[in-house]
Amino acid sequence: MAPFDLRLQEVHNKLASKELSVTDLVQESYRRIAETDASIQAFLTLNEDGARAAASELDKQLQEGGERGLLFGLPAGIKDNIVTEGLLTTCASQFLRNHDPIYDATVVKKLKAAQSVTIGKLNMDEFAMGGSNENSSFYPTRNPWNTEYVPGGSSGGSAAAVAAGQVYFSLGSDTGGSIRQPAAYCGVVGLKPTYGLVSRFGLVAFASSLDQIGPLTKNVEDSAYVLQALAGYDEMDSTSANVDIPDYVNALNGDVKGLRIGVPKEYLGQGIDPKVKEAVLNALKVYESLGATWEEVSLPHTEYAVATYYLLASSEASSNLARFDGVRYGVRADNPDNLIELYRKSRSQGFGPEVKRRIMLGTYALSSGYYDAYYLKAQKVRTLIKQDFDNVFANYDLIIGPTAPTPAFHIGEQVNDPLTMYLNDICTIPVSLAGVPAISVPCGFADGLPIGLQIIGKAFDETTVLRAAHAYEQHTEHHKQRPQL
Protein backbone atom coordinates (compact mmCIF):
# COMPACT_ATOMS: atom_id res chain seq x y z
CA MET A 1 0.00 0.00 0.00
CA ALA A 2 1.37 3.45 -0.96
CA PRO A 3 2.22 5.46 2.18
CA PHE A 4 -0.37 8.13 1.35
CA ASP A 5 -3.14 5.52 1.47
CA LEU A 6 -2.33 4.90 5.12
CA ARG A 7 -4.02 6.62 8.04
CA LEU A 8 -1.95 9.18 9.93
CA GLN A 9 -1.44 6.82 12.86
CA GLU A 10 -0.23 4.08 10.53
CA VAL A 11 2.30 6.43 8.90
CA HIS A 12 3.50 7.51 12.33
CA ASN A 13 3.88 3.89 13.43
CA LYS A 14 5.98 3.15 10.35
CA LEU A 15 8.12 6.22 11.06
CA ALA A 16 8.59 5.10 14.66
CA SER A 17 9.58 1.55 13.61
CA LYS A 18 11.96 2.99 10.96
CA GLU A 19 10.04 1.24 8.20
CA LEU A 20 9.66 4.66 6.61
CA SER A 21 11.59 7.91 6.90
CA VAL A 22 10.34 11.46 6.34
CA THR A 23 12.69 11.62 3.35
CA ASP A 24 10.88 8.56 1.91
CA LEU A 25 7.55 10.35 2.32
CA VAL A 26 8.81 13.52 0.66
CA GLN A 27 10.39 11.53 -2.16
CA GLU A 28 7.12 9.66 -2.68
CA SER A 29 5.32 13.00 -2.91
CA TYR A 30 7.62 14.39 -5.62
CA ARG A 31 7.69 11.04 -7.43
CA ARG A 32 3.90 11.04 -7.58
CA ILE A 33 3.83 14.68 -8.71
CA ALA A 34 6.33 13.88 -11.49
CA GLU A 35 4.15 10.93 -12.49
CA THR A 36 0.75 12.64 -12.48
CA ASP A 37 0.95 16.42 -12.50
CA ALA A 38 1.36 16.80 -16.25
CA SER A 39 -2.25 15.63 -16.54
CA ILE A 40 -3.67 17.05 -13.25
CA GLN A 41 -1.81 20.40 -13.00
CA ALA A 42 -2.55 20.78 -9.30
CA PHE A 43 0.68 22.57 -8.41
CA LEU A 44 1.80 26.09 -9.21
CA THR A 45 5.07 26.12 -7.24
CA LEU A 46 7.17 23.31 -5.78
CA ASN A 47 9.33 23.62 -2.68
CA GLU A 48 11.71 20.77 -3.45
CA ASP A 49 14.89 22.06 -1.86
CA GLY A 50 13.07 23.35 1.23
CA ALA A 51 11.07 20.13 1.65
CA ARG A 52 14.11 17.86 1.31
CA ALA A 53 16.05 19.95 3.84
CA ALA A 54 13.11 19.88 6.26
CA ALA A 55 12.77 16.10 5.79
CA SER A 56 16.42 15.56 6.52
CA GLU A 57 16.15 17.66 9.70
CA LEU A 58 13.05 15.71 10.84
CA ASP A 59 14.77 12.39 10.12
CA LYS A 60 17.62 13.52 12.34
CA GLN A 61 15.13 14.24 15.11
CA LEU A 62 13.56 10.82 14.52
CA GLN A 63 16.92 9.15 15.07
CA GLU A 64 17.48 11.13 18.25
CA GLY A 65 14.02 10.28 19.65
CA GLY A 66 12.04 12.80 21.67
CA GLU A 67 8.68 14.49 21.15
CA ARG A 68 7.14 14.49 17.71
CA GLY A 69 4.62 17.02 16.44
CA LEU A 70 1.01 16.14 15.64
CA LEU A 71 1.62 16.11 11.86
CA PHE A 72 5.23 14.93 12.05
CA GLY A 73 6.77 14.33 8.64
CA LEU A 74 3.55 14.49 6.62
CA PRO A 75 3.87 16.08 3.16
CA ALA A 76 1.39 18.93 2.77
CA GLY A 77 0.25 21.14 -0.09
CA ILE A 78 -0.92 24.69 0.57
CA LYS A 79 -3.43 26.66 -1.45
CA ASP A 80 -1.68 29.53 -3.17
CA ASN A 81 -3.64 32.27 -1.39
CA ILE A 82 -2.01 31.41 1.98
CA VAL A 83 1.26 33.27 2.35
CA THR A 84 4.50 31.32 2.81
CA GLU A 85 7.71 33.13 3.65
CA GLY A 86 10.24 32.77 0.85
CA LEU A 87 7.90 30.62 -1.26
CA LEU A 88 6.03 32.25 -4.14
CA THR A 89 2.36 33.08 -3.34
CA THR A 90 0.46 34.10 -6.47
CA CYS A 91 -3.26 33.59 -5.74
CA ALA A 92 -3.17 32.13 -9.29
CA SER A 93 -3.17 35.74 -10.53
CA GLN A 94 -0.90 37.51 -12.99
CA PHE A 95 -1.02 40.40 -10.54
CA LEU A 96 1.00 38.46 -7.96
CA ARG A 97 2.97 36.18 -10.29
CA ASN A 98 6.25 37.41 -8.75
CA HIS A 99 5.11 37.75 -5.13
CA ASP A 100 7.59 36.41 -2.58
CA PRO A 101 5.99 36.87 0.88
CA ILE A 102 7.97 38.27 3.79
CA TYR A 103 6.12 36.28 6.46
CA ASP A 104 4.25 33.03 7.10
CA ALA A 105 0.48 32.90 7.61
CA THR A 106 -0.48 31.76 11.11
CA VAL A 107 -1.69 28.40 9.73
CA VAL A 108 1.68 27.88 8.04
CA LYS A 109 3.46 28.60 11.33
CA LYS A 110 1.13 26.08 12.98
CA LEU A 111 1.87 23.43 10.36
CA LYS A 112 5.58 24.01 10.88
CA ALA A 113 5.09 23.73 14.65
CA ALA A 114 3.24 20.44 14.08
CA GLN A 115 6.23 19.38 11.88
CA SER A 116 4.54 18.70 8.56
CA VAL A 117 6.57 19.36 5.38
CA THR A 118 5.45 21.90 2.76
CA ILE A 119 5.68 20.28 -0.67
CA GLY A 120 4.43 23.26 -2.68
CA LYS A 121 1.65 25.70 -3.52
CA LEU A 122 -1.59 24.56 -5.09
CA ASN A 123 -3.58 25.92 -7.98
CA MET A 124 -6.89 27.70 -7.43
CA ASP A 125 -9.34 30.06 -9.07
CA GLU A 126 -7.74 33.51 -9.21
CA PHE A 127 -8.07 35.18 -5.79
CA ALA A 128 -10.34 32.23 -4.81
CA MET A 129 -13.11 33.46 -7.11
CA GLY A 130 -14.76 30.60 -8.94
CA GLY A 131 -16.25 27.17 -8.69
CA SER A 132 -14.23 25.21 -11.23
CA ASN A 133 -10.53 26.21 -11.15
CA GLU A 134 -10.90 27.45 -14.73
CA ASN A 135 -10.27 30.99 -13.49
CA SER A 136 -6.65 30.29 -12.58
CA SER A 137 -4.61 32.68 -14.71
CA PHE A 138 -1.92 30.01 -15.17
CA TYR A 139 -3.74 26.81 -16.18
CA PRO A 140 -6.81 24.90 -15.03
CA THR A 141 -6.41 21.95 -12.65
CA ARG A 142 -8.15 18.79 -13.85
CA ASN A 143 -10.24 16.26 -11.97
CA PRO A 144 -8.14 13.13 -11.19
CA TRP A 145 -11.21 10.91 -11.71
CA ASN A 146 -11.62 12.15 -15.27
CA THR A 147 -9.34 14.83 -16.64
CA GLU A 148 -12.06 16.13 -18.97
CA TYR A 149 -13.91 17.38 -15.87
CA VAL A 150 -13.27 20.25 -13.46
CA PRO A 151 -11.97 19.49 -9.96
CA GLY A 152 -14.25 22.16 -8.49
CA GLY A 153 -13.17 25.48 -7.10
CA SER A 154 -11.66 27.47 -5.78
CA SER A 155 -9.51 24.94 -3.81
CA GLY A 156 -9.45 22.62 -6.85
CA GLY A 157 -5.69 22.16 -6.72
CA SER A 158 -5.87 21.31 -3.00
CA ALA A 159 -8.57 18.66 -3.57
CA ALA A 160 -7.00 17.18 -6.72
CA ALA A 161 -3.54 16.87 -5.13
CA VAL A 162 -4.95 14.81 -2.23
CA ALA A 163 -7.15 12.70 -4.53
CA ALA A 164 -4.19 12.01 -6.83
CA GLY A 165 -1.98 10.95 -3.90
CA GLN A 166 0.50 13.77 -4.51
CA VAL A 167 0.45 15.00 -0.91
CA TYR A 168 -0.71 13.49 2.34
CA PHE A 169 -3.06 16.41 3.06
CA SER A 170 -3.62 19.98 1.93
CA LEU A 171 -5.01 23.30 3.08
CA GLY A 172 -7.77 25.11 1.24
CA SER A 173 -9.90 28.16 1.88
CA ASP A 174 -13.69 28.25 1.79
CA THR A 175 -15.71 31.42 1.18
CA GLY A 176 -18.93 30.05 -0.33
CA GLY A 177 -18.00 26.37 -0.53
CA SER A 178 -14.46 26.43 -1.89
CA ILE A 179 -13.22 23.56 0.30
CA ARG A 180 -16.37 21.42 0.35
CA GLN A 181 -17.38 21.57 -3.32
CA PRO A 182 -13.95 20.56 -4.73
CA ALA A 183 -13.71 17.88 -2.01
CA ALA A 184 -17.05 16.49 -3.26
CA TYR A 185 -16.00 16.62 -6.94
CA CYS A 186 -12.64 14.93 -6.23
CA GLY A 187 -13.85 12.32 -3.71
CA VAL A 188 -11.92 13.55 -0.66
CA VAL A 189 -12.83 14.92 2.78
CA GLY A 190 -13.05 18.73 3.05
CA LEU A 191 -13.80 20.59 6.28
CA LYS A 192 -14.87 24.22 6.58
CA PRO A 193 -14.55 25.08 10.28
CA THR A 194 -16.75 27.57 12.13
CA TYR A 195 -15.92 31.15 11.12
CA GLY A 196 -13.22 32.38 13.50
CA LEU A 197 -11.95 28.97 14.68
CA VAL A 198 -8.89 29.04 12.40
CA SER A 199 -6.86 32.23 11.99
CA ARG A 200 -7.10 34.07 8.67
CA PHE A 201 -3.89 36.02 9.28
CA GLY A 202 -1.85 35.56 6.11
CA LEU A 203 -4.77 34.39 3.99
CA VAL A 204 -5.11 36.82 1.09
CA ALA A 205 -8.58 38.20 1.78
CA PHE A 206 -11.41 37.66 -0.69
CA ALA A 207 -14.56 38.21 1.42
CA SER A 208 -13.40 38.75 4.99
CA SER A 209 -16.69 37.99 6.75
CA LEU A 210 -16.88 34.57 5.05
CA ASP A 211 -13.34 33.30 4.32
CA GLN A 212 -12.18 30.35 6.39
CA ILE A 213 -9.15 28.03 6.08
CA GLY A 214 -9.59 24.28 6.48
CA PRO A 215 -8.09 20.86 5.67
CA LEU A 216 -8.56 18.49 2.73
CA THR A 217 -7.70 14.88 3.59
CA LYS A 218 -8.45 11.32 2.51
CA ASN A 219 -10.39 10.45 5.65
CA VAL A 220 -12.17 12.07 8.58
CA GLU A 221 -9.66 11.04 11.24
CA ASP A 222 -6.86 12.86 9.39
CA SER A 223 -9.15 15.88 9.05
CA ALA A 224 -9.54 15.93 12.84
CA TYR A 225 -5.74 15.78 13.30
CA VAL A 226 -5.13 18.68 10.91
CA LEU A 227 -7.91 20.75 12.48
CA GLN A 228 -6.36 20.09 15.90
CA ALA A 229 -3.10 21.58 14.62
CA LEU A 230 -4.78 24.62 13.03
CA ALA A 231 -7.52 25.68 15.47
CA GLY A 232 -7.03 28.33 18.12
CA TYR A 233 -7.14 32.00 18.98
CA ASP A 234 -4.75 34.34 17.16
CA GLU A 235 -4.26 37.91 18.27
CA MET A 236 -3.12 38.77 14.73
CA ASP A 237 -6.68 38.20 13.45
CA SER A 238 -9.32 40.51 14.95
CA THR A 239 -12.08 38.06 13.93
CA SER A 240 -10.41 35.10 15.63
CA ALA A 241 -12.65 33.42 18.22
CA ASN A 242 -11.29 33.02 21.73
CA VAL A 243 -12.85 29.64 22.54
CA ASP A 244 -11.62 26.44 24.18
CA ILE A 245 -10.34 23.91 21.64
CA PRO A 246 -11.65 20.38 22.30
CA ASP A 247 -9.86 17.14 21.46
CA TYR A 248 -11.20 16.51 17.96
CA VAL A 249 -9.45 13.16 17.49
CA ASN A 250 -10.69 11.61 20.74
CA ALA A 251 -14.22 12.72 19.85
CA LEU A 252 -14.27 10.13 17.04
CA ASN A 253 -15.84 7.36 19.11
CA GLY A 254 -18.21 6.03 16.45
CA ASP A 255 -21.30 6.78 18.54
CA VAL A 256 -24.14 8.49 16.70
CA LYS A 257 -26.95 6.76 18.60
CA GLY A 258 -29.72 9.21 19.37
CA LEU A 259 -28.33 11.96 17.13
CA ARG A 260 -31.13 14.03 15.61
CA ILE A 261 -30.56 14.92 11.97
CA GLY A 262 -32.50 17.51 9.97
CA VAL A 263 -32.59 17.11 6.19
CA PRO A 264 -33.56 20.35 4.43
CA LYS A 265 -36.16 19.75 1.75
CA GLU A 266 -34.64 22.66 -0.19
CA TYR A 267 -31.36 20.70 -0.60
CA LEU A 268 -33.06 17.70 -2.21
CA GLY A 269 -35.57 19.51 -4.42
CA GLN A 270 -35.44 20.89 -7.93
CA GLY A 271 -32.06 20.96 -9.66
CA ILE A 272 -30.58 18.08 -7.66
CA ASP A 273 -29.22 15.25 -9.81
CA PRO A 274 -31.25 12.07 -9.05
CA LYS A 275 -28.05 10.09 -8.44
CA VAL A 276 -26.88 12.67 -5.90
CA LYS A 277 -30.25 12.50 -4.14
CA GLU A 278 -30.12 8.70 -4.08
CA ALA A 279 -26.60 8.73 -2.60
CA VAL A 280 -27.69 11.14 0.17
CA LEU A 281 -30.79 9.05 0.99
CA ASN A 282 -28.59 5.93 1.16
CA ALA A 283 -26.27 7.74 3.57
CA LEU A 284 -29.26 8.59 5.78
CA LYS A 285 -30.12 4.86 5.86
CA VAL A 286 -26.62 4.22 7.22
CA TYR A 287 -27.27 6.74 10.00
CA GLU A 288 -30.63 5.10 10.76
CA SER A 289 -28.92 1.74 11.04
CA LEU A 290 -26.50 3.27 13.56
CA GLY A 291 -29.30 4.58 15.77
CA ALA A 292 -29.60 8.18 14.60
CA THR A 293 -32.92 9.60 13.48
CA TRP A 294 -33.68 12.00 10.67
CA GLU A 295 -36.58 14.17 9.61
CA GLU A 296 -37.26 16.55 6.78
CA VAL A 297 -36.83 20.18 7.83
CA SER A 298 -36.95 23.51 6.04
CA LEU A 299 -34.39 26.28 5.57
CA PRO A 300 -36.93 28.56 3.89
CA HIS A 301 -34.55 31.30 2.78
CA THR A 302 -32.24 28.96 0.85
CA GLU A 303 -33.45 30.28 -2.50
CA TYR A 304 -32.16 33.75 -1.56
CA ALA A 305 -28.70 32.61 -0.46
CA VAL A 306 -26.89 32.72 -3.80
CA ALA A 307 -27.99 36.31 -4.56
CA THR A 308 -27.14 37.35 -0.98
CA TYR A 309 -23.73 35.73 -1.18
CA TYR A 310 -22.71 37.24 -4.48
CA LEU A 311 -23.66 40.75 -3.39
CA LEU A 312 -21.85 40.48 -0.05
CA ALA A 313 -18.80 38.54 -1.26
CA SER A 314 -18.34 40.80 -4.30
CA SER A 315 -18.70 43.93 -2.18
CA GLU A 316 -16.08 42.72 0.29
CA ALA A 317 -13.86 41.61 -2.59
CA SER A 318 -14.02 45.01 -4.29
CA SER A 319 -12.92 46.57 -1.01
CA ASN A 320 -10.18 43.99 -0.24
CA LEU A 321 -8.78 44.05 -3.76
CA ALA A 322 -8.38 47.84 -3.69
CA ARG A 323 -4.99 47.20 -2.08
CA PHE A 324 -3.69 45.76 -5.35
CA ASP A 325 -2.51 48.98 -6.94
CA GLY A 326 0.94 48.13 -8.32
CA VAL A 327 2.77 50.33 -5.77
CA ARG A 328 4.11 48.12 -2.96
CA TYR A 329 4.01 44.61 -4.41
CA GLY A 330 2.73 42.73 -7.41
CA VAL A 331 3.13 43.61 -11.04
CA ARG A 332 3.16 47.21 -12.24
CA ALA A 333 2.11 48.31 -15.74
CA ASP A 334 4.84 49.86 -17.87
CA ASN A 335 5.16 53.63 -18.39
CA PRO A 336 2.03 55.05 -16.75
CA ASP A 337 1.54 58.79 -17.29
CA ASN A 338 0.33 59.44 -13.77
CA LEU A 339 -0.59 57.72 -10.51
CA ILE A 340 -4.23 57.04 -11.42
CA GLU A 341 -3.15 55.50 -14.69
CA LEU A 342 -0.63 53.36 -12.80
CA TYR A 343 -3.48 51.95 -10.67
CA ARG A 344 -5.83 51.53 -13.60
CA LYS A 345 -3.41 49.89 -16.02
CA SER A 346 -1.80 47.65 -13.39
CA ARG A 347 -5.18 46.41 -12.18
CA SER A 348 -6.57 45.93 -15.69
CA GLN A 349 -3.54 43.96 -16.83
CA GLY A 350 -3.18 42.02 -13.57
CA PHE A 351 -6.76 40.84 -12.93
CA GLY A 352 -8.60 38.21 -14.96
CA PRO A 353 -12.25 38.39 -16.13
CA GLU A 354 -13.93 36.79 -13.07
CA VAL A 355 -12.04 39.04 -10.66
CA LYS A 356 -12.95 42.12 -12.70
CA ARG A 357 -16.60 40.99 -12.83
CA ARG A 358 -16.77 40.66 -9.04
CA ILE A 359 -14.96 43.95 -8.42
CA MET A 360 -17.45 45.63 -10.77
CA LEU A 361 -20.47 44.00 -9.09
CA GLY A 362 -19.17 44.85 -5.63
CA THR A 363 -18.28 48.42 -6.50
CA TYR A 364 -21.73 48.91 -7.99
CA ALA A 365 -23.47 47.37 -4.94
CA LEU A 366 -21.53 49.65 -2.60
CA SER A 367 -21.83 52.79 -4.69
CA SER A 368 -23.89 55.81 -3.71
CA GLY A 369 -27.59 55.28 -4.29
CA TYR A 370 -27.37 51.48 -4.48
CA TYR A 371 -25.90 50.60 -1.07
CA ASP A 372 -29.29 50.24 0.66
CA ALA A 373 -30.90 48.38 -2.22
CA TYR A 374 -28.14 45.80 -2.61
CA TYR A 375 -25.51 45.61 0.14
CA LEU A 376 -27.65 46.48 3.17
CA LYS A 377 -30.54 44.40 1.86
CA ALA A 378 -28.20 41.40 1.46
CA GLN A 379 -26.88 41.84 5.00
CA LYS A 380 -30.46 41.74 6.30
CA VAL A 381 -31.28 38.62 4.28
CA ARG A 382 -28.11 37.09 5.71
CA THR A 383 -29.72 37.50 9.14
CA LEU A 384 -32.81 35.59 7.94
CA ILE A 385 -30.62 32.80 6.54
CA LYS A 386 -28.70 32.56 9.81
CA GLN A 387 -32.02 32.43 11.71
CA ASP A 388 -33.12 29.49 9.52
CA PHE A 389 -30.13 27.53 10.81
CA ASP A 390 -30.72 28.65 14.43
CA ASN A 391 -34.33 27.45 14.19
CA VAL A 392 -33.38 23.99 12.92
CA PHE A 393 -30.51 23.62 15.39
CA ALA A 394 -32.93 24.32 18.24
CA ASN A 395 -34.33 20.83 17.60
CA TYR A 396 -31.61 18.93 15.72
CA ASP A 397 -27.92 18.14 16.28
CA LEU A 398 -26.90 18.15 12.63
CA ILE A 399 -28.13 19.11 9.19
CA ILE A 400 -27.31 16.72 6.35
CA GLY A 401 -27.67 17.07 2.60
CA PRO A 402 -25.63 16.99 -0.59
CA THR A 403 -22.48 19.12 -0.91
CA ALA A 404 -23.21 20.02 -4.53
CA PRO A 405 -26.37 19.46 -6.59
CA THR A 406 -24.49 17.52 -9.30
CA PRO A 407 -21.16 15.75 -9.72
CA ALA A 408 -18.30 17.62 -11.47
CA PHE A 409 -19.09 19.18 -14.84
CA HIS A 410 -17.08 19.24 -18.08
CA ILE A 411 -14.23 21.74 -18.42
CA GLY A 412 -15.57 24.70 -20.42
CA GLU A 413 -19.23 23.74 -19.94
CA GLN A 414 -20.22 26.70 -17.76
CA VAL A 415 -17.36 29.11 -18.22
CA ASN A 416 -19.36 31.75 -20.12
CA ASP A 417 -22.39 31.52 -17.87
CA PRO A 418 -21.46 32.98 -14.46
CA LEU A 419 -24.95 32.69 -13.00
CA THR A 420 -25.23 28.95 -13.69
CA MET A 421 -21.75 28.47 -12.27
CA TYR A 422 -22.78 30.38 -9.13
CA LEU A 423 -25.80 28.09 -8.65
CA ASN A 424 -23.49 25.06 -8.22
CA ASP A 425 -22.84 26.46 -4.75
CA ILE A 426 -26.49 26.49 -3.66
CA CYS A 427 -25.93 23.86 -0.91
CA THR A 428 -22.70 25.30 0.48
CA ILE A 429 -23.34 29.05 0.41
CA PRO A 430 -26.07 29.21 3.11
CA VAL A 431 -23.69 27.45 5.54
CA SER A 432 -20.99 30.05 4.87
CA LEU A 433 -23.45 32.92 5.37
CA ALA A 434 -24.46 31.41 8.74
CA GLY A 435 -20.79 30.90 9.70
CA VAL A 436 -21.35 27.32 10.95
CA PRO A 437 -19.03 24.32 10.34
CA ALA A 438 -19.56 21.70 7.65
CA ILE A 439 -17.69 18.76 6.20
CA SER A 440 -17.97 17.04 2.84
CA VAL A 441 -17.32 13.28 2.78
CA PRO A 442 -17.47 10.91 -0.22
CA CYS A 443 -20.85 9.14 -0.37
CA GLY A 444 -20.97 7.48 -3.79
CA PHE A 445 -20.34 7.84 -7.50
CA ALA A 446 -22.32 8.86 -10.56
CA ASP A 447 -20.88 7.75 -13.91
CA GLY A 448 -17.44 7.38 -12.35
CA LEU A 449 -17.45 10.80 -10.69
CA PRO A 450 -17.57 11.20 -6.89
CA ILE A 451 -20.54 12.57 -4.91
CA GLY A 452 -20.18 14.47 -1.63
CA LEU A 453 -22.31 14.27 1.51
CA GLN A 454 -22.43 17.52 3.50
CA ILE A 455 -22.72 17.33 7.28
CA ILE A 456 -23.42 20.70 8.93
CA GLY A 457 -23.15 21.46 12.64
CA LYS A 458 -23.79 24.17 15.21
CA ALA A 459 -21.21 26.93 15.61
CA PHE A 460 -18.01 25.53 17.22
CA ASP A 461 -19.50 22.02 17.37
CA GLU A 462 -16.88 20.50 15.05
CA THR A 463 -16.68 17.47 17.36
CA THR A 464 -20.23 16.35 16.50
CA VAL A 465 -19.68 17.04 12.79
CA LEU A 466 -16.45 15.01 12.77
CA ARG A 467 -17.90 12.22 14.93
CA ALA A 468 -20.89 11.78 12.62
CA ALA A 469 -18.71 11.95 9.48
CA HIS A 470 -16.29 9.42 10.95
CA ALA A 471 -19.07 7.01 11.97
CA TYR A 472 -20.47 7.11 8.42
CA GLU A 473 -17.02 6.51 6.97
CA GLN A 474 -16.45 3.47 9.20
CA HIS A 475 -19.52 1.81 7.69
CA THR A 476 -18.90 2.63 4.01
CA GLU A 477 -16.10 2.14 1.49
CA HIS A 478 -16.47 5.24 -0.72
CA HIS A 479 -13.51 7.08 0.83
CA LYS A 480 -11.20 4.16 0.04
CA GLN A 481 -11.73 4.44 -3.73
CA ARG A 482 -8.81 6.00 -5.64
CA PRO A 483 -8.74 7.41 -9.17
CA GLN A 484 -6.75 5.41 -11.73
CA LEU A 485 -3.96 7.69 -12.94
Add this chain to the structure above:
Amino acid sequence: MSITVKDVEHVANLARLELAEQEKEQLTVQLNAILKYAEKLGELDTDHVEPTSHVLPVTNVMREDRVRESVSVETAMKNAPDEEDGQFKVPAVLE
Protein backbone atom coordinates in the same frame (compact mmCIF):
# COMPACT_ATOMS: atom_id res chain seq x y z
CA MET B 1 -33.32 48.43 -12.68
CA SER B 2 -31.04 47.86 -15.63
CA ILE B 3 -27.53 49.18 -16.11
CA THR B 4 -26.06 50.60 -19.28
CA VAL B 5 -22.59 50.70 -20.81
CA LYS B 6 -22.34 54.24 -19.40
CA ASP B 7 -22.99 52.89 -15.87
CA VAL B 8 -20.33 50.24 -16.42
CA GLU B 9 -17.85 52.94 -17.45
CA HIS B 10 -18.69 54.94 -14.31
CA VAL B 11 -18.25 51.92 -12.01
CA ALA B 12 -15.01 50.94 -13.78
CA ASN B 13 -13.70 54.42 -13.07
CA LEU B 14 -14.61 54.08 -9.38
CA ALA B 15 -12.93 50.64 -9.28
CA ARG B 16 -9.81 51.93 -11.11
CA LEU B 17 -10.24 49.46 -13.94
CA GLU B 18 -9.66 50.14 -17.60
CA LEU B 19 -11.99 48.09 -19.80
CA ALA B 20 -11.83 47.34 -23.51
CA GLU B 21 -15.04 48.06 -25.50
CA GLN B 22 -15.81 44.36 -25.76
CA GLU B 23 -15.32 43.91 -21.99
CA LYS B 24 -17.71 46.80 -21.31
CA GLU B 25 -20.42 45.26 -23.46
CA GLN B 26 -19.94 41.79 -22.00
CA LEU B 27 -19.96 43.13 -18.42
CA THR B 28 -23.12 45.14 -19.10
CA VAL B 29 -24.93 41.95 -20.14
CA GLN B 30 -23.51 39.83 -17.30
CA LEU B 31 -24.01 42.40 -14.53
CA ASN B 32 -27.58 42.95 -15.68
CA ALA B 33 -28.24 39.21 -15.48
CA ILE B 34 -26.71 38.95 -11.99
CA LEU B 35 -28.47 42.09 -10.68
CA LYS B 36 -31.79 40.93 -12.13
CA TYR B 37 -31.31 37.68 -10.26
CA ALA B 38 -30.42 39.65 -7.10
CA GLU B 39 -33.70 41.54 -7.33
CA LYS B 40 -35.41 38.46 -5.90
CA LEU B 41 -34.20 39.71 -2.48
CA GLY B 42 -36.85 42.43 -2.92
CA GLU B 43 -39.53 39.75 -2.37
CA LEU B 44 -38.58 39.67 1.32
CA ASP B 45 -39.82 42.17 3.88
CA THR B 46 -36.70 43.10 5.86
CA ASP B 47 -37.94 46.36 7.41
CA HIS B 48 -37.52 45.05 10.95
CA VAL B 49 -34.51 42.80 10.38
CA GLU B 50 -31.10 43.74 11.75
CA PRO B 51 -28.25 43.37 9.22
CA THR B 52 -25.59 40.74 9.94
CA SER B 53 -22.15 42.13 9.29
CA HIS B 54 -20.39 39.56 11.44
CA VAL B 55 -21.55 36.11 12.56
CA LEU B 56 -19.61 36.20 15.84
CA PRO B 57 -20.50 38.57 18.68
CA VAL B 58 -17.07 40.23 18.84
CA THR B 59 -16.58 43.98 19.18
CA ASN B 60 -13.68 46.37 19.78
CA VAL B 61 -10.99 43.73 19.50
CA MET B 62 -7.66 45.15 20.62
CA ARG B 63 -4.19 43.65 20.90
CA GLU B 64 -1.95 44.51 23.81
CA ASP B 65 0.01 47.68 23.00
CA ARG B 66 3.58 46.38 22.98
CA VAL B 67 6.76 47.85 21.61
CA ARG B 68 8.41 45.39 19.25
CA GLU B 69 10.70 45.15 16.27
CA SER B 70 9.19 46.11 12.93
CA VAL B 71 10.22 44.66 9.59
CA SER B 72 13.36 46.22 8.11
CA VAL B 73 13.11 48.72 5.25
CA GLU B 74 14.88 46.20 3.06
CA THR B 75 12.28 43.52 3.84
CA ALA B 76 9.38 45.94 3.31
CA MET B 77 10.83 46.86 -0.09
CA LYS B 78 11.46 43.27 -1.14
CA ASN B 79 8.44 43.05 -3.46
CA ALA B 80 8.31 46.69 -4.57
CA PRO B 81 7.96 47.05 -8.36
CA ASP B 82 10.03 50.25 -8.20
CA GLU B 83 11.90 51.87 -5.30
CA GLU B 84 14.46 54.51 -4.54
CA ASP B 85 16.33 55.11 -1.28
CA GLY B 86 14.01 52.82 0.69
CA GLN B 87 10.84 54.43 -0.64
CA PHE B 88 8.18 53.18 -3.05
CA LYS B 89 8.57 55.09 -6.29
CA VAL B 90 5.47 56.22 -8.23
CA PRO B 91 4.84 58.73 -11.05
CA ALA B 92 4.66 62.37 -9.98
CA VAL B 93 1.38 63.24 -8.29
CA LEU B 94 1.87 67.03 -8.50
CA GLU B 95 2.81 68.82 -11.72
